[in-house]
Structure formats: structure tokens, C-alpha cells
Amino acid sequence: MGSLVQSVDWLAIAPPTVTAVVALVVLVADLFLPEERKPLLGGIAIGGLLLAGLSLLPLLDGDRSTFCLTSGTRACSYTADHFTLVIQFLVLGGALLTALLSISDLTDFKLPAGEYWFLLLSSAAGAALLPASRDLATLVVALEVASLPAFALVGLRRGDRRSSEAALKFFLSSVTATAVMLLGVSFVYAATGTLHLTQVAEALTHVDPRLDTLAQAGVALTLVGFAFKTAAVPFHFWVPDTYVGAPLPIAAYLSVVGKAVGFTGLILVTVVGFPSYADVWGPALAVLAALTMTVGNVGALRQRPERAHSAVRLLAWSSVGQAGYLLVPLAAAGYADDPAHAVGSTIAYALMYAAVNLGAFAVAGLVARTSPEHRVSDYRGLYARRPLAALALGFFLLCLAGLPPGVIGLFAKVTVFTAAVDAGLGWLAVVMAVNVVIALYYYLQWTAVLFRPAEGETPEPAGRHARVPAPLATAVALAAVAGIALSGAPQLVLRFASGALL
Numbered sequence: 001m002g003s004l005v006q007s008v009d010w011l012a013i014a015p016p017t018v019t020a021v022v023a024l025v026v027l028v029a030d031l032f033l034p035e036e037r038k039p040l041l042g043g044i045a046i047g048g049l050l051l052a053g054l055s056l057l058p059l060l061d062g063d064r065s066t067f068c069l070t071s072g073t074r075a076c077s078y079t080a081d082h083f084t085l086v087i088q089f090l091v092l093g094g095a096l097l098t099a100l101l102s103i104s105d106l107t108d109f110k111l112p113a114g115e116y117w118f119l120l121l122s123s124a125a126g127a128a129l130l131p132a133s134r135d136l137a138t139l140v141v142a143l144e145v146a147s148l149p150a151f152a153l154v155g156l157r158r159g160d161r162r163s164s165e166a167a168l169k170f171f172l173s174s175v176t177a178t179a180v181m182l183l184g185v186s187f188v189y190a191a192t193g194t195l196h197l198t199q200v201a202e203a204l205t206h207v208d209p210r211l212d213t214l215a216q217a218g219v220a221l222t223l224v225g226f227a228f229k230t231a232a233v234p235f236h237f238w239v240p241d242t243y244v245g246a247p248l249p250i251a252a253y254l255s256v257v258g259k260a261v262g263f264t265g266l267i268l269v270t271v272v273g274f275p276s277y278a279d280v281w282g283p284a285l286a287v288l289a290a291l292t293m294t295v296g297n298v299g300a301l302r303q304r305p306e307r308a309h310s311a312v313r314l315l316a317w318s319s320v321g322q323a324g325y326l327l328v329p330l331a332a333a334g335y336a337d338d339p340a341h342a343v344g345s346t347i348a349y350a351l352m353y354a355a356v357n358l359g360a361f362a363v364a365g366l367v368a369r370t371s372p373e374h375r376v377s378d379y380r381g382l383y384a385r386r387p388l389a390a391l392a393l394g395f396f397l398l399c400l401a402g403l404p405p406g407v408i409g410l411f412a413k414v415t416v417f418t419a420a421v422d423a424g425l426g427w428l429a430v431v432m433a434v435n436v437v438i439a440l441y442y443y444l445q446w447t448a449v450l451f452r453p454a455e456g457e458t459p460e461p462a463g464r465h466a467r468v469p470a471p472l473a474t475a476v477a478l479a480a481v482a483g484i485a486l487s488g489a490p491q492l493v494l495r496f497a498s499g500a501l502l
Contacts, residue, residue, distance in 0.1 A: 009066035012080040014055035015088045016128040019095075022048025023121035030114025038113040042103050045117040049096045049124070056085055056092075065134075075196035077135045086347055087131035087264050090354050094257040095124035097358045100475035101249035101365050108369070109247065111156050119149035119156075120253070127257050131264045134272070136185045136195040136222075139265060140178075143229065146261045147174055150254060154246040166245025173238045174228065181225025187218030188273075197273040205276045219277045222269055223284065229262030232327060233291040236320045240299070243316035248368060251312060252361030255319045256354045263326055263350060270330065271339050282334020286428050289331050293324025293435040300442050303376065311364055311376045314442065315357070318400065321439060322353055328416050328432060332423035345412075345419040348493045352412040352486060356399040359479025363393040366472055376446060381454030386468075390450045392480045399483055401443035402436060408483060411490035 010017070025048070026041050033040060065076035098120065106113050126145025133139040151174070155167025189195055191211045192203035207215045228235040243251040270281050299317035303309040329346040333339035364374065366389050371378035383390035399406030402413040413436060420429040486493060 007066075009064055011055075011058055012064040012066050013078060013132075014059075015052045015092065016125045016132070018052040018055055019048060019092070019121055019125035019128055022051070023118050023125060026114060026121060027118040030118070033114075039103075039107075041113050041117050042099065042106070045121055046096065046099050048121065049092055049099060052124075052128070053089070053092045053096065056088055059085055069196070073199065075134070075194075075199050077138050077196070078132050079134050080132055083267075083343075083347070084132045086351070087260060088128045090260050090351055091124060091127040091131075091257050094253065094260065094354055094358060095120065095127075097362070097475050097478060098249050098253040098257070100471040100478075101252060101358075101362055102247075103471040104369070104469040105247055105249055105365070109157060111247065116153070116156060119153050123147075123149040123153070123253075124257065127261045130261050131268075133268065134197050136188065136197070136200070136269075136273070139268065140182065140185060143181075143225070143261065143265060144178065146258075147178075147229070150250070150258065153250045153253075154242055156250075157247060160245070162241075162245040163247075164245075166242045170238050170242045173235070177225045177228030177235060180221050184218045184221025184224065187214050188222060189218075191215035191218060197268060200273045201275055204274060216277070216280060219274050219280055220284070222274075223266065223281060226262050226265040226269065227288060230259055230266065230327070231262070231292075231320050231323050232288045233295045233320070233324075236292065236295065236323075239320055240313050240316040243319075244310055244312050244374075248312065248361065248365050248374075251316070252358055252365075255315070255361070256358055259319070259323060259326070260350055260354065263330070263346060266330055267343055267346065271333055271343055275339070278334040282331055285327055285334065286331035286425055289324050289327035290428055290431045291324070292327060293321050293432065296321030296324055297435050297438045297442075301438060303442070309376055310374050311367075311379065311446075312374050314376060314446070315360060315364070318439070318442070319357065321435065322357075322400070324435065325413065325416050325432065326350060326353070328425075328428060329419040331428065332419040332425060335423035335425065336419075342419045342423065345415045348490075349412040349416055351493050352399065352408045352483075352490075355479055355482035355486065356396040356406070356409065359476060359483060360393060360396040360400070362472065362475040362479055363389050363396070366468060366476065376449060379446065379449050380452055382450045384453060389468075389476065392476050394447050394450055395480065395483060397443045397447045399487075401440050403440070403444075405487065406483070407487035408490050408493075411487075 026044055030041060059080050063081040065079045067077040069075050106116060123146050126142050130142035130146060133142050151167055151171045154170055155164050157163035188200060191207055191214045192200050194200055194203060204215060231239045296317050300314050300321060303314040326346055326349055329342040333342040336342045367378055368374055395406060399409035402409040417429055417432060
């Protein structure tokens with residue numbers, strides 16, 4: 001019998017641990033700080049996220065695993081490999097930009113600072129734990145730690161009916177998805193007798209014929225939970241209302257970090273846990289990808305600038321469409337001889353999408369200071385009022401559309417497209433090409449609005465709106481720098497990402 005004493009590799013688990021510890025520090029500090037000193041909490045949260053990001057650096061040299069089985073075959077519950085580090089970087093970077101966006105929002109809307117920062121950091125800690133999870137139990141716990149604080153964050157505007165409604169819709173649909181996923185995980189455990197993904201993969205190759213249906217049902221149901229988190233159709237119905245009702249920084253956070261969590265979970269369970277069932281999840285994900293991008297883009301197309309539709313709702317539908325593109329390489333991994341390369345395409349796309357989508361939300365936060373209604377028509381003449389913000393938003397929208405000068409957007413779309421063609425999914429590549437053309441229309445329409453002169457342009461009043469809060473300006477600048485840097489050397493992302501998993 002092996003030793004039962006575990007040695008914990010503290011360095012490997014530093015990124016989520018640091019984030020969680022800082023969340024507790026903020027919660028305790030909130031009890032003792034007087035009201036006028038509450039802004040300090042934002043500084044502590046941002047410092048904590050930077051520290052968690054720096055703790056990724058010592059892990060770059062190789063794979064480290066901890067919480068391993070001490071007897072029998074080697075299987076670990078926590079692994080910090082390249083794949084884990086890329087996603088943790090995306091999660092912590094996304095949370096950091098969200099924190100910068102939040103600072104002015106907290107004062108403008110008088111949101112409770114202590115609770116806000118505690119919930120945001122707790123959610124980020126769960127999201128950072130998820131990519132390192134290598135057993136189904138840890139995956140489910142990480143997913144819940146990332147999700148539960150998000151419900152509270154969506155509903156934090158206490159007097160706002162839309163905010164409460166959005167939180168309730170998000171909560172009820174998410175709980176249903178979690179219940180289905182837990183049922184799936186229990187079926188997989190019943191069929192294989194283990195929760196470690198590598199052992200599950202091995203056990204599924206020779207399941208007892210009497211348990212075969214159980215195993216298949218378990219695989220399908222487990223995917224449902226993660227498909228919900230990625231906002232794949234038909235699990236996307238919560239997205240538009242939740243994004244519109246949530247505080248703007250939280251909508252940005254859900255669109256990037258929430259998605260990253262769902263995709264990471266999908267990648268781990270399909271490619272690492274269920275590779276022998278690729279004939280089940282490959283076609284299912286291909287159909288989901290086609291449906292998701294089509295429904296998302298058609299939904300975004302219906303948000304017309306001349307009809308005073310909401311810009312946040314347009315971004316919400318666009319993010320459903322983008323989720324469809326992200327699913328394409330995952331579906332391709334089910335057919336490909338080299339699933340690691342296909343997964344690399346998804347990670348490269350996710351990094352591009354995270355930078356430019358957070359940037360678009362940051363500019364939306366800037367415009368919302370003078371036009372709280374968030375209509376697309378409020379962006380009319382933005383170039384005349386704030387030329388730098390308009391140019392930044394134009395760049396972000398062109399990246400999302402995949403047009404130059406947003407080279408990284410074009411590169412990421414081509415990479416995803418190639419993954420589909422290489423896997424022999426020609427029909428999916430065609431669906432994607434049609435969707436990219438549909439998306440061009442609404443992204444270019446919004447970009448054009450920025451440079452049109454507004455009717456009866458009145459000079460902007462001096463005072464509160466004339467100055468852009470420094471954290472908000474920093475968030476826009478960081479996202480723009482990331483987008484431009486990635487556009488300069490897009491192949492770096494793919495090279496690092498494709499070497500990430502397996």
C-alpha cells in the first residue's frame with residue numbers, strides 16, 4: 001500500500017490560490033475600512049490579480065503536477081502545463097481588464113465595493129483553477145466556483161429590475177445545466193469507476209457491453225453543462241438579457257472569462273477524457289458550432305443602428321456567434337489525427353477574441369458615461385468627440401470581423417477555417433464562410449456609425465464627462481496594445497497554443 005501523505009506543489013497551484021487569498025483579504029478589509037476609504041479595495045484587487053499573473057512566470061519551464069494518486073497508476077488532479085498557463089493568463093488578464101473597467105462604475109452606480117471585489121476575485125479563482133483540473137470532480141467544483149459569484153455580480157444593481165431579472169434567468173438556466181452535467185459525470189463514474197480524466201479515457205476504451213449505453217449517455221450529458229457555459233445554441237437564451245441587465249464590466253467579464261471557462265472544460269473532457277467517443281462528440285459539436293454561429297449572427301444582424309437598438313445586446317449576440325467559431329476546431333479535433341493542433345486553433349482564437357472583445361466593452365463603458373441607454377446610435381459622431389476611442393473601437397470591430405488592419409482577427413478565422421477543412425468538415429467550413437460574411441455587415445455598419453457626423457451636434461459639456469477616468473483609459477489602451485501586438489506577430493500565439501495540450 002502506497003503512502004497516503006500528499007506533498008502539495010505550492011508553486012504549481014499559486015495562480016488560483018493567490019487570487020482566492022486576495023479575495024478573502026478584500027472581504028476582511030471591507031469590514032474595517034470606513035466608507036471614504038473603500039476605493040482602496042479596488043487597488044488591492046488589481047494588485048492581487050497582477051501578483052497572480054506574475055506567479056505564472058516560474059511555471060513556464062515545464063509541466064508540474066500535484067494532488068496525484070499515491071498508489072497504482074500515476075494520475076493527478078492538478079496539472080500546470082502549457083495549456084493550463086495560456087488559459088490562466090487569459091483568465092487573469094481578462095479579470096484584470098474587468099477590474100480596471102469596474103472602478104468608475106462602482107462610484108457612478110454606488111455598487112457595494114467590498115462585495116463586488118470579493119465576488120469578482122472568487123469567480124476569477126475558480127476560472128483559473130479550471131484549466132488545471134484533471135479529474136471530473138475538480139472540474140465541476142472549479143466550474144461552480146467560477147459561476148456562483150457571477151450570478152450575484154449580475155444582480156448587484158439592487159434597485160434595477162432588469163439587473164435582478166437577468167440574474168434570475170442566468171441562475172435558473174445555469175443550475176439546470178449543472179444538474180444535467182452532474183448526472184452525466186455520475187454516469188461516467190458508474191461506467192468507468194474513476195474520475196481522473198486520463199484513467200476515464202483508458203477505461204472508456206473497454207467498457208463492459210452492458211454499461212455501454214450508460215457511458216454514452218454520461219459523455220453526452222457531461223458535454224451539455226459545458227455547452228451551456230460557452231453559450232452554444234440551444235443553451236444561449238440567457239445571454240442577451242443577462243448582458244444587458246448586468247453591470248457593463250460584468251457583461252464584459254462573462255463574455256470573455258465565462259466563455260474561456262466553458263471552452264476549457266469542453267476541451268478537457270472531450271480531448272483528454274473521452275477521446276474514444278470522438279464519433280459521438282465530434283458530429284455533435286460540429287452541429288452545435290453551425291447552429292451557434294448562425295443564430296448568433298442573425299440575432300446581431302437584427303440590432304439596427306437606425307432603430308435605436310442596444311449596443312450591448314449587439315455585442316451579446318455577436319459573442320454567441322463568436323462562440324460558434326470557437327467550437328469549430330473542437331469539432332474538428334473529433335475527426336483529426338492531430339487533435340492538439342485543432343485545440344491550438346481554439347486557444348489562439350480565444351486569446352484574440354478576449355483582447356478585442358474586452359476592448360470593445362471598454363469603449364462601450366466610456367460612451368455609457370454620457371449615454372447610459374447604450375444605443376448603437378449613441379456612437380454616431382464618436383470620432384468627432386473622442387477620436388482615439390473611436391479609432392480603438394473601429395480597430396476592435398474590424399478584428400472581430402476579421403478585416404485588416406485587424407490582422408489577428410483575420411488570422412484567427414483562417415486558422416479555424418483550416419482546422420475544419422483539414423478534418424474533412426467541408427460543409428462546416430462553408431457554413432462558417434457564410435457567417436463571416438453576415439457578420440461583416442453588422443460590424444462594418446457599427447464602424448461606419450462612429451465616423452458619421454451626429455445630427456445637431458452639440459459641443460460636449462465640460463466637467464464630469466470631459467475627463468475619461470484613468471482606469472477606463474488604461475483598459476482601452478491595454479486591449480488596443482494587445483490587439484496591435486497580436487496583429488504584428490499572430491503566428492506566435494498559434495505556435496505557443498498548439499504546443500499547449502497533450
